[in-house]
Amino acid sequence: MKLVIFLLYLIVFLTCSLANAESKKVLIVETLPVPIVTTHTQYISAELSRLNMDIEIEIYNGDGQSERIANHISKKLTCNCVDLVITNGTLASKMGKRVLKGKRIPMVFVTVADPHGAGLVPDKNSPDLNFITGTIYSVKRGTKFEIANQLLKGKQTDIGIVATTYPSALTDIAKLESISNKYKNINLVKRLVDYRDGNDKDLTDTYLQANEAVASIQPEVDFYWSVNGPFSEKQSFVPEISKVKPVLYGANVNSVMQGALFTVIPDVQSTAEQVAQIVSSIFSGESPHRIAVKPAPRSIVAFNVKTATQLGIVIPYDLLSIAGDNIFQ
Template sequence: MLATLFRLMLFLMLFYPRPIMPAEAAGKQVIILETMPVHVILEGSAVFQETLHIIRDSVDFRVLKADGDPDRATRLLKNALAEQTPDLVVAIATLGSQVAHQLLKDTDIPWLFFTVTDPVGAGIVAQINQPSGTNVSGRVYGIERKTKLDMALRLVKDVSSQRPLRIGFIHTDYPSSQGDKGMLREAIGGHPDFSFVPYQIVYQAVPEKLPELLDQVREATRKLAGQVDYWWTPVGPLGERDEYVKLLVEETEKPVLMATNLRGPQLGALLYLGPDIPGQAREVAALADSILSGEDAGSIPITMPKSFAVGLNLTTASQLGIVIPADILDIAGGNVYK
């Protein structure tokens, strides 16, 4: 009897071997390159990881923190690629995405970017609203600048006697801020109700050199005194800082018309109109899942995110004599502050 059972077991092992687990069951390796520790990047990275984990269980993340240093970003990503070829690289913000482009452009490794204001100007892709045809796709961080200007004008057109309205834009030479300046300049150039007053300062690493940056901002506000009607904060590491918005709100006589993020209206800026950070990250997580499932990154169009958010400060609006239109209040939802 035992001999018979043994022969049966041997037969089953030889002719019905244990099935091999499909490749999809193996953990996919995803490298995330975070440009610097600012809110928009940290929140985007966290939501991206959380969402992709919900979509698919079998994914392992390796997070690289560049701390705003391109040499560090290059070194970290080079070392990670040398240790293991990942299934996907995700770069968050302009500096990290430029590094990823340089290291991955001649490889077959797919990669995604997001929180990049001007990927064309940054040399990452040739055009947006089209597939790249290479190994990259992503989401552009922003909303058309003309759309922002149109909404801002709806709020201030009845309370501003100055025409055109002079928009002060104190920015650094950081790549994403330069891209933002170029797009805003182009939009204002075709908008007769606005004129553009940019002022460039030298970028220094945030947060270590933030006090020095803020001193440069103070000096810029003094030099621009009498030349601007409203401030517009730039995309980039300076514009993301609460301290920058607070300085403009508390130390100058002109209001902040447009903030870079949703915290701006909480600090006194009149308006925020831009990408919804969690929504953008969830969109990119869906793209990542498609690529990890076999879709070609180069076939996925590079677009602006579908989800956006509006923030308002009612106290600032009241001080300016502005009555917020009901439809804008509805769009803002819970992002209305006093």
């Protein structure tokens, strides 16, 4: 009888303990409400739910304003309302690093093309960064150029790049310029606009100046190429730019659906699985600085065959087979 009573008490105790156990609180901070960011948030949230971890997820959109992002993270720290922060985009990640420094709150970054350039990846002599890890949003630029050159059949081509001075855009452009030196038939024409994010008006002015820059180089180029960054991620980018000159390379699959000829990007589902596993490992006790920062294991290739036909470009069968279902018209 005593054994039965003891077991009943034990069951009640364990049940109450489980009921009272607090869920882990995860804050996902988005840099901007653009497809690359919101789609990753959607997939990451779904993957975290699929793993059936006991977590509460809050999603915050920073609207491209650095201080707004920093203030929200600070508020969550003040009320002890966050156990882990997922920063989605370079700007959110840089602000997260600044606010979380020394707070011992893990941070996992995503959709960041150049973690080293953004100062996110810790070096051996920076213990204060040991609570940061993440995934690199990157596909070799040489792969993109090789596909472009194959589609253009080595024809002399002038490609226009218009971007803001957003960190990931500058990184992408620098690497493209370096690789383009190997292709004597491809000439890059670039125009940069200062990225200002103090308020909504600053952002609007930034994008208006970028559109003006697109028009300014129209006589000099055959195509436009969109690089990583908020300007190329705007829904209106491909439709508006295509009125001036065709878009050879789009920043995402949606841009190809809208008329850009092709894209090569990290697979969002693969990235989400990678991020969810990182979060799971951290909550299981692994230190973030022991988790390697690397790209997602899979990529997506997409083509718009209607655009190819209009341009008189034949997409080789081997490239179409790689694209699979990501062929649009």
